[in-house]
Amino acid sequence: MNLLLLAASELNDQGQVTLTDRRHQHLRDVHQLRAGSRLQAGVLNGYCGEALVLEHSADFTRIELQALDTPPPAPLPMTLLLALPRPRMLARSLEHLTTLGVKKLVLMQTARVEKSYWQSPELKPEKIHQHLLLGLEQAKDTLLPEVIFQPRFKPFVEDQLPELSHNSLKLLAHPGDYPFCPRGLSEQVTLAIGPEGGFVDFEVDLLQQQGFQPVQLGERILRVETAVTALLARLF
Amino acid sequence: MNLLLLAASELNDQGQVTLTDRRHQHLRDVHQLRAGSRLQAGVLNGYCGEALVLEHSADFTRIELQALDTPPPAPLPMTLLLALPRPRMLARSLEHLTTLGVKKLVLMQTARVEKSYWQSPELKPEKIHQHLLLGLEQAKDTLLPEVIFQPRFKPFVEDQLPELSHNSLKLLAHPGDYPFCPRGLSEQVTLAIGPEGGFVDFEVDLLQQQGFQPVQLGERILRVETAVTALLARLF
CATH class of the missing domain: 3.40.1280.10 (SPOUT methyltransferase, trefoil knot domain)
Incomplete structure (x- = not known):
């Protein structure tokens, strides 16, 4: 997972979400995270930016999306x-x-x-x-x-x-x-x-x-x- | 399997071999063979030609290699x-x-x-x-x-x-x-x-x-x- 992908509908008004699914498990098992960590993230069918880790435990990862100002790579025509x-x-x-x-x-x-x-x-x-x-x-x-x-x-x-x-x-x-x-x-x-x-x-x-x-x-x-x-x- | 591959050491003096391994199983399960069938075949590190099916049963396939005169495709340099x-x-x-x-x-x-x-x-x-x-x-x-x-x-x-x-x-x-x-x-x-x-x-x-x-x-x-x-x- 080189980019953490989130659906816009998952995010609250502050651009925050608590993950417990495959993405949380991957972050827990593969990445070395703690509160304050940042990783590349993007919104499905939207822009890319960063996820700031607010809280991370064995059971969930809470993140906030920030700086969503990078467009995704160009599609093949x-x-x-x-x-x-x-x-x-x-x-x-x-x-x-x-x-x-x-x-x-x-x-x-x-x-x-x-x-x-x-x-x-x-x-x-x-x-x-x-x-x-x-x-x-x-x-x-x-x-x-x-x-x-x-x-x-x-x-x-x-x-x-x-x-x-x-x-x-x-x-x-x-x-x-x-x-x-x-x-x-x-x-x-x-x-x-x-x-x-x-x-x-x-x-x-x-x-x-x-x-x-x-x-x-x-x-x-x-x-x-x-x-x-x-x-x-x-x-x- | 687009080509039946045989090692030269498997063949007798008449270019014949009896197969009972994965290749026989594949020929039995995927190809519709009978005595007289022909399929593309080649010798490992050698030329390509045809395999004539001499005998085919549930347990073995006996073939004879013929017309081994086609070189394999060019390697990538x-x-x-x-x-x-x-x-x-x-x-x-x-x-x-x-x-x-x-x-x-x-x-x-x-x-x-x-x-x-x-x-x-x-x-x-x-x-x-x-x-x-x-x-x-x-x-x-x-x-x-x-x-x-x-x-x-x-x-x-x-x-x-x-x-x-x-x-x-x-x-x-x-x-x-x-x-x-x-x-x-x-x-x-x-x-x-x-x-x-x-x-x-x-x-x-x-x-x-x-x-x-x-x-x-x-x-x-x-x-x-x-x-x-x-x-x-x-x-x-």
Whole structure:
């Protein structure tokens, strides 16, 4: 936890809060705190500053937020379309992509996504939220990504994707004899990443019809979580 | 498993082998095989080709390697110096960096590496080997990375690193007001990545004295496994 994150609704009028949850436990077990200690803190979807520790015991940590005048790091100018990964991979991918600054994520069904993944407890809003928070705390970011579920590929791509990807460079990561993924972009990008085993031809065709250009990363086949990080690091 | 990997010593004179281990179990549980099936296969530290399934049952898979005439993907032209990560992170980092093509890895002690990590069962040669194999199987690679342990930072950097990093671009990934990490290199690189919490000043100084240039990835603090993938994807 590089940044202590608090929701505005947790704070009283003096910007104070008493923590007893995971954050308190982490502060107790990992940081060496006492009254008067200061640590980096931020308000969810707001600014960053400092937390002054008012009281700290085995059972709770009472803090006051101060100097909330630093904006969070700039978001990546992108929307990520990700074929729903298997649950354990999803959890890690959510943390990676949040840490790297993705703010809009679409988790979508594709032909090679096992339908059972949609029933996983990892997709419960509170589980997703927890992984996003961990990613934000790691990157000292406060801006919670938006996560959208699209359990039907064709209607999503045909009816909603044109609007969602409007005015962006549309890229489709796909192994094969395609141009290499571009580097160091500053423009808005919509990037589609397939499941283990990749998109099927029909899906590649449909995305190409919507203006998506296939790009490759080379002959090595990467796991989804490795591919997500590698593509984002290369694009921006 | 995108590539079935076999050691040359496992094969008889006809290039045949009977598998009963993890590989057989994976073939049985994940792939739909029968006598006559073919799948991509390779010889450890050798060439890639096909495995023809001669016999397949619940208890064993008997195969014959054929057409071993495809070289493995090109290695990354680099040596990676990595502060020993905590055990779970090490396991995943080994798979990521092997999949991405690193062939020489130095795991080193630094001030912020907990000494207890060196006692972890994850450092046993057979555990390391297993993670390297998984990374190779994922990337359809056959060239096993070399993993070197350096439990003493200063003697390693002063006495061995000059020779190890000779004739390479020497980079040190470190957050701060440094130039951004370069992109798309084709030259030989030696890259040092610190632990959670980073290198301490003394370590940065010592590496700089050996010709290492600090480079940064931006203000977001990445977990080690994310940083490894992001740096490799950006550099090459």
